[in-house]
Amino acid sequence: xxxxxxxxxxxxxxxxxxxxxxxxxxxxxxxxxxxxxxxxxxxxxxxxxxxxxxxxxxxxxxxxxxxxxxxxxxxxxxxxxxxxxxxxxxxxxxxxxxxxxxxxxxxxxxxxxxxxxxxxxxxxxxxxxxxxxxxxxxxxxxxxxxxxxxxxxxxxxxxxxxxxxxxxxxxxxxxxxxxxxxxxxxxxxxxxxxxxxx
Amino acid sequence: xxxxxxxxxxxxxxxxxxxxxxxxxxxxxxxxxxxxxxxxxxxxxxxxxxxxxxxxxxxxxxxxxxxxxxxxxxxxxxxxxxxxxxxxxxxxxxxxxxxxxxxxxxxxxxxxxxxxxxxxxxxxxxxxxxxxxxxxxxxxxxxxxxxxxxxxxxxxxxxxxxxxxxxxxxxxxxxxxxxxxxxxxxxxxxxxxxxxxx
Numbered sequence: 001x002x003x004x005x006x007x008x009x010x011x012x013x014x015x016x017x018x019x020x021x022x023x024x025x026x027x028x029x030x031x032x033x034x035x036x037x038x039x040x041x042x043x044x045x046x047x048x049x050x051x052x053x054x055x056x057x058x059x060x061x062x063x064x065x066x067x068x069x070x071x072x073x074x075x076x077x078x079x080x081x082x083x084x085x086x087x088x089x090x091x092x093x094x095x096x097x098x099x100x101x102x103x104x105x106x107x108x109x110x111x112x113x114x115x116x117x118x119x120x121x122x123x124x125x126x127x128x129x130x131x132x133x134x135x136x137x138x139x140x141x142x143x144x145x146x147x148x149x150x151x152x153x154x155x156x157x158x159x160x161x162x163x164x165x166x167x168x169x170x171x172x173x174x175x176x177x178x179x180x181x182x183x184x185x186x187x188x189x190x191x192x193x194x195x196x197x198x
Numbered sequence: 199x200x201x202x203x204x205x206x207x208x209x210x211x212x213x214x215x216x217x218x219x220x221x222x223x224x225x226x227x228x229x230x231x232x233x234x235x236x237x238x239x240x241x242x243x244x245x246x247x248x249x250x251x252x253x254x255x256x257x258x259x260x261x262x263x264x265x266x267x268x269x270x271x272x273x274x275x276x277x278x279x280x281x282x283x284x285x286x287x288x289x290x291x292x293x294x295x296x297x298x299x300x301x302x303x304x305x306x307x308x309x310x311x312x313x314x315x316x317x318x319x320x321x322x323x324x325x326x327x328x329x330x331x332x333x334x335x336x337x338x339x340x341x342x343x344x345x346x347x348x349x350x351x352x353x354x355x356x357x358x359x360x361x362x363x364x365x366x367x368x369x370x371x372x373x374x375x376x377x378x379x380x381x382x383x384x385x386x387x388x389x390x391x392x393x394x395x396x
Contacts, residue, residue, distance in 0.1 A: 080349040083338040122385045125326065129381055132327045136334025140281040144339070145350070151278040152343070154352040183327055187320045190388040 028192035029109035035181050035188070036105060040098030042178030043131070047091035050138075050171040053078045055164040076161040083137040084168070090134030091175055094127045094182070117189075124186045131179035135172055142168045226390035227307035233379050233386070234303060238296030240376030241329070245289035248336075248369040251276040253362040274359040281335040282366070288332030289373055292325045292380070315387075322384045329377035333370055340366045 054077045060069035078084045101120055108116065145165055148156030158165035252275045258267035276282045299318055306314065343363055346354030356363035 076349075081347060082341060082345075083334075086334075086338075118385075118389065121388065125323075125381055125384050128323065128326055129330045129377070132330040133334035133337075136281075136284075136331035136336075137338035138334075139331075140284075140335035140338045141342070143280060144342075144352075149279060151274075152352075152355050154342075154350075157350050179327070183323055186384055187316075187323050190319060191316065
């Protein structure tokens with residue numbers, strides 16, 4: 001009788017534990033999915049904003065004082081600067097990985113795949129490194145374009161290409177938000193996975 | 199008799215399990231300590247190399263064709279470019295954190311402090327973000343100094359300041375090695391901690 005009672009209690013405990021674990025797993029997977037979706041949306045938006053960034057402007061240049069200034073068309077395109085090319089490529093890689101990892105998380109929700117989990121953590125960390133290096137590069141060049149540098153005689157260009165520079169700034173902010181989502185993923189995933197195991 | 203046998207078996211199992219766990223914890227903590235030491239050494243080396251980076255050169259400049267060229271002294275210092283300042287600050291923060299976290303890991307080896315573990319993972323991830331953004335910024339400016347950019351009329355400066363540019367490149371490589379150590383830490387720590395728990 002005592003053994004039977006214990007079995008019932010054990011049975012109840014296991015069922016409750018299983019139920020709690022399933023709830024925790026679902027909540028963890030949902031949180032992970034939301035973060036991956038945000039990372040995907042922000043990085044694809046950043047890639048589109050920088051990829052469509054170009055501006056042409058007619059600038060009056062005075063060659064000789066006695067003659068009226070010549071109107072010359074000048075262009076700014078994102079692929080003129082290698083830092084912006086790297087930034088775009090980093091965001092394209094990150095949003096592609098974001099989409100694939102989102103799909104994998106959705107398909108494997110509720111399951112425990114340790115090797116896949118480790119691989120995803122590694123790739124999340126690589127995305128953070130990739131995105132932040134891209135952000136650093138784009139921001140450094142953006143700041144140079146905005147302020148210029150008298151020591152190396154690099155003149156500012158954002159006084160001419162204002163729209164171009166604003167679009168770069170918007171793209172950097174979007175990419176920063178995406179990389180923060182990846183950063184949150186690598187900080188939160190071990191906690192979420194630990195809860196799934198307990 | 200049967201119960202006594204089971205107790206002995208259970209006792210042996212627990213002792214073996216405890217022993218295995220202690221060994222695993224020690225190996226995990228050693229691995230973590232080595233990675234933190236590497237991160238500290240590489241980032242402090244990167245900070246020193248960029249912090250001591252300056253070069254002066256005498257450049258002959260021809261103002262008028264009929265006169266001999268004027269010898270003008272030109273200088274390159276790391277703090278002339280804000281990207282290098284950011285890069286140095288990022289490396290100083292990372293090596294300071296590397297030293298503190300190394301000390302904490304050493305003092306808490308063999309203990310399980312969950313909250314401290316989470317905080318360390320968060321800070322490791324922030325160091326990766328900080329270092330990679332600094333590397334991106336320094337590399338973008340370094341590349342610009344090496345190649346120049348005709349579209350925005352930013353001339354290359356590394357043909358004049360060769361030693362300065364080589365030192366920047368060495369510092370970037372050192373910082374990259376340090377940030378890879380931090381990257382390995384955030385990928386490996388959940389695995390090491392998982393082994394410590396099991």
